Amino acid sequence: MASRVIPVDPFDLVIFGGTGDLARRKILPALFRRYCAGQMQPGTRLIGAARADMSDADYRDFVAQALDEFDTAHGHTADQRAAFLADLHYVTLDAMGDEGWDRLAGLMSRDRIKAYYFSVGPGLFGPLAERLHRHGLADEGARIVVEKPFGRDLDTARALNRTLAQHFDESQIYRIDHYLGKETVQNLMAIRFGNMLFEPLWNSQYVDHIQITVAETVGVGGRGDYYDRAGAMRDMVQNHLMQLLCLIAMEPPAKFDPSAVRDEKLKVIRALDPVAPAQIVRGQYRADGDKPGYLEHVGNPASTTESFVALKAHISNWRWAGTPFYLRTGKRLRARTSEIAVVFKEAPHSIFGAEAGRHRNILTIRLQPNEGIDLDVTIKEPGPGGMRLVDVPLDMTFTEALGPDAEDVPDAYERLIMDVIRGNQTLFMRGDEVEAAWAWTDPIIADWEAAGTDPVLYDSGSAGPEEALALMHRDGRRWREIRT
Template sequence: MNTSKPRPAPSEPLDLVIFGGVGDLSVRKLLPALYMAHLHNNLPPATRIHALGRQAWERTEFVAFVQEKVRGFIENKAFTDAAWASFLDRLNYVSVDATQAPDFHTLAAALQSGSDRVYYLATAPSLFVGICANLHGAGLIDERARVVLEKPLGHDLASARQINDDVGRYFQEQQIFRIDHYLGKETVQNLMVLRFGNTIFEPLWRSPYIKSVQITVAEAVGVGSRAGFYDGTGAMRDMVQNHLLQLLCIVAMEPPVSLDPDAVRDEKLKVLRSLRPMTMADVARDTVRGQYSAGASNGDAAVGYLQEANIPEGSATETFVALKAHINNWRWANVPIFLRTGKRMAARQSEIVIEFADLPFTIFQDSPHKSVNRLMIRLQPEEHIQLHMMAKEPGSGMKLRPVNLNLDLETAFSERRAEAYERLLIDVIKGRLTHFMRRDELEAAWSWVEPIINGWQQLNEKPKAYTAGSWGPAASSALMAREGSSWVEES
């Protein structure tokens, strides 16, 4: 049953309510994204942005906080005094303890009469259910309301189901926006067009023409101020279960019949359900857990994970994961899928690499023994798409040299490219669900990830150490080498 058809843009007025409105996510991402949407006239005219927090602030104190903390996350070229002043006029602050039902009547008094409402839950998942119940108790949920849920959605399959059940008591599925900001990245959305808007790649987008797929999301930073949260979560839950599996879905999905939200998400769900479950032997052989030790990052000394503030002594939480997965269907039969993510790695770099099969035979004596035909889709720090292929080197003879065909998205189009959170917030306001996870997607991802986490617990092995500023443990390279391949930056 299709319950996710996009709706027309909301009627005025609109109240956008941010629970955790003075937290790190709001300061670094949400409020800057909303400023950019405001700057480019992508917010309905009568939009009010309500930041909620437990601080007993007046509005003037909150505006001063925004001036001090948020301004630095907006690019100078996008800042104008007039736009900033009119954006600040949209802001309101409401002192609310999310666990106290009476406070929600204070919130109700702050909202505009008859407004559409978007509730962004930038809080710990443990507060989701109470917030929804209190919104309901204060009469603040109707059929036009939407709720945005930040990850992590659960700690395991059971807790994810419980969150979905509990939130589902108050919001219908078509009102729930489970956000994954990677799905808002321009290059990720361009991957859909690359695959399904062109005839060039589709005949080759399958076994045996693709040798392997690599998906890397590498961070140069450590755990920083998130240590308390991160140590109870780890890289598998924080990154693989959501970001990396969502990227894999877009790479591996079959063509949807349309861009209808459920048509797209149906195909993504098929990928998740086709992932080959890992046995204990698979977990031991095909997964690598790592934890960074002292080293250097961006030219500066970096402490190890165990020396970070608020990390328990002897913690066995992984800050790095690499694994080999398989998709059990005709398109991807026998194609290894390599996923990798980690903190304190050599560079901040997220990319998808499609490595095409080696030539069965070459007539060129100077040709490399292995093909260098790759499609590289870079998500960050810059966004571009490169096709690597062989060409003749100028001069006599037939000496070959790798060359790249580049699509630099920053220079190919004159239009401004919105950041991920801005794009997804606009989608929420317009009721577009295509780039948000459906409940069954989330639970299918947990169903595949959970046996791996349980397998690690049974193996009871410490994560392998890797030096901060490196590309992870040596075992990660060995995982690739067994397939006759290597991570691209190690080539």
């Protein structure tokens, strides 16, 4: 089953922050892989723009080094690589001034799609949008891609939305969350709405609870300055985990259409109950032997910023009333894993007696590192000696089920960038959706700031604070193990 690649018409893509870490690690390798796959037509122009003084040749050397370090594609030829690099241009540009804008305008075509990737800090979003408009680069064929963080709270998100709306229509704004580009996340919608098996059971009558986990083994690393101002709640829960929650909980849209899908996601956010302080745990990883802790990483010995969050949320609507959603994310945990676990209720009566034990069906959607889907089912344990029950997974690991084609599945950035060019906003956040997420998040942050409590400490390489385990235990439940 060969994957089908549909070429897109030639386009112009400008990467503001074209020499930055995100461009080097993710954006440029993603574009190269799409080029090698045949999705980008001859004549497409890729333009890096940043303050560094470079020529086109210098930038091509820079990108070649980035591909050497971060490209994971296999099977491309030297001719493909040379042709890709030849399509690259560079403009030395001042986002806050006038330098370079006339040259950029001279490079852009007037009769094709123009995408502007804001791979810069949010403080430059407004100035970039204003200058694109001033120099005639914000016409109907223009689209802007905005990286998180999209605001720091509701007020700043609203202000940023207003600024961008002065120069671009909402249909031209693509607020990117790379989690939504993952193959398994999109498969979540296919599983729910493409199979009669699951959708009738997808409600509080049959689902006991849902767990969403995004665990990382790394610390804050070189992001200490940003992270200490943001914390896990702003950096992960308000966007990544919120988006996963919306997809797992939303009602079936009338059709697979950007507006319809995002309308249903917005309803989920607006139906979320406030989270009481007793239903949230904040943690901070501590030093472990010769491994520095969070305080050492951020260089702020008085920091009370959290590197871990676990919380219990409820959605007040007919489908999910009474079903808790447990969310957790953290750094320096035991293993790198992202998964959604839908834990179904036990059978109302066991004909096998108490000695058979308690058993539940669990549907697990694994987002990383080994993408796939498991469904735990209860069967008889093989062998004589009575009816002994055991839970076994029906495993659909993509690389095993789909064969070599699964290895060639585009990564999140590849898919999302091509969606921008195609004009498909389904997997991007809408302005009102972002504001609704902040409206739910802000009171949670305000509550703990008012209380003045410090995050609880946890060991690096653990599953997080003991208090997070208690959050589940007092409900008679337990977190799924964070496995290596």
